[in-house]
Amino acid sequence: MSIDKTTDVGSFRSAVRAFVTEHAPRSDVRDGLRVPADPTEEQGLRRWYAALFDAGLLGGGWPPRWGGDPAHRAEHDTVVMEELIRARAPRPLDQTLLAAHCLIAFGTEEQQAGFLPRIRSAEHVWCQLFSEPGVGSDLAALTTRAEPLADGSGFRVTGQKVWTTDAQWAQMGVLLARTDPSARLQAGITAFLLPMDAPGVEVRPLREMTGSAEFCEVFLDGVEVSNDLVLGAVDDGWSVVSSGLSSERGYVGANAVQLDVMHDDLVALARVLEIDGRPAIEWDDVRDRLASLAAEVAAVRTSAARATGRLGSGTPSGAEALVAKLAYTELNVELCQAAVDLISSGRGTGDTFAALRDNWFHSLLWSRALTISGGSSEIIRSLVAQQLLGLPRSWARTS
Ligand SMILES: Cc1cc2nc3c(=O)[nH]c(=O)nc-3n(C[C@H](O)[C@H](O)[C@H](O)COP(=O)(O)OP(=O)(O)OC[C@H]3O[C@@H](n4cnc5c(N)ncnc54)[C@H](O)[C@@H]3O)c2cc1C
Secondary structure: OOOOOOOOHHHHHHHHHHHHHHHOOOOOOOOOOOOOOOHHHHHHHHHHHHHHHHOOOOOOOOOHHHOOOOOOOHHHHHHHHHHHHHOOOOOOOHHHHHHHHHHHHHOOHHHHHHHHHHHHOOOOOEEEEOOEOOEOOOHHHOOOEEEEOOOOOEEEEEEEEEEEEOOOOOOEEEEEEEOOOOOOOOOOEEEEEEEOOOOOEEEEEEOOOOOOOOEEEEEEEEEEEEHHHEEOOOOEHHHHHHHHHHHHHHHHHHOOHHHHHHHHHHHHHHHHEEEOOEEHHHOHHHHHHHHHHHHHHHHHHHHHHHHHHHHHOOOOOHHHHHHHHHHHHHHHHHHHHHHHHHHHHOEEOHHHHHHHHHHHHHHHHHHHHHOOOOOOHHHHHHHHHHHOOOOOOOOOOOO
16 A cells, blocks of 8 residues: 655654665665566565555656656655665666656557556566677677568567666566667667567576676567567667666665765774774764765765756756766765775774675675666766867867
8 A cells, every 4th residue: 555645754764664674675775686586585575666656655746647646746756766775675676766867758548557566566577688798888889689570560689689687587677779870970760668478589687796686687589579668769769768768877876875874884894893992983084084974975975866866856967967976986986995995904893894895895796787787987077068168169079
């Protein structure tokens, strides 16, 4: 049953906190780790996502006919995300939410009716088939081809995708393929809704330096996709992807509360670690670093909150979402580096120290990924230079 959103935000937050405490599955939740380890964990995760939709904690902003709540406001999304992060509960799957965003913005009535309810019930997990070997930042150079079938009923898709998060357990994917090879750059690309069990789709998980396999290579060998699975207009897939990625950047920025949690963990580490026989937290240089990082965290949270507020109110967040994404992901790296510096300069013992240390090592390895996904820091800086500072466009293709 949906949690009441007509109350004040404080009451809503209390209700969300109680809900998360009662329903969140107990699993080893670490940043970036979300692919289930086995079928039992997968069922638990799917039940959890379905419960979040049922309670109106996900999908609240969708059109009411697809289960959205007219009382839903942007701040509800922020509260939900903050409570999930603070409880260290599994977070929503970005690629699935992005697919929902694209379906609502560009899907036909039939596509929305066919797919949105299955996202709500968590029957469908979605992935995002954009990047290719050699094509990431410069996405418009993608080479996966979609050629019309002779009978005009659809397209035959051939190519390779890479870094496809969640592909190993996704039922559906949003695929970008080139439909007009003669068109330049962003023109001539089409977005498709791809069933991941279609003949000719092969998924191979990739193991990362964290030790887990969160994303995959996907090979597309003559995959037939019918016309009713084209998302938006043929040759206009760029509009679909642009809308999806800009919402992703704002969403990443909204996660800034994660930095608070990380800073708390850093202080906890400084308490249990000893440097030259004294707790690290008692040394002035350690305290200085903790204080300056706390100030940076507060600044990033403010900027992210502004971007999230604009996104939620339907105002284009533009450069603010870009700045929030950049600041959040770069400070995330800095916090991890500060923790690992501390660990290497001191001596810790006991279970609390061991758990913190393992978590920080994992987080440091993962933190770089966030500065790449959803637009690398270099690309974001170029976009900020153009959109916020009005600087001339560089020679490279960055949009
Ligand atoms: C955790 C994670 C999850 C991901 N999930 C998905 C997914 O689900 N689906 C999907 O399709 N993709 C996904 N990706 C891929 C991601 O979108 C690409 O990695 C990203 O776009 C960068 O592309 P690339 O890896 O090809 O690097 P490149 O584009 O080759 O860039 C290499 C380096 O060059 C820099 N660079 C490139 N162009 C410029 C320029 N014009 N100016 C200045 N510097 C530049 C980049 O900043 C980077 O440092 C994911 C990536 C990560 C890390």
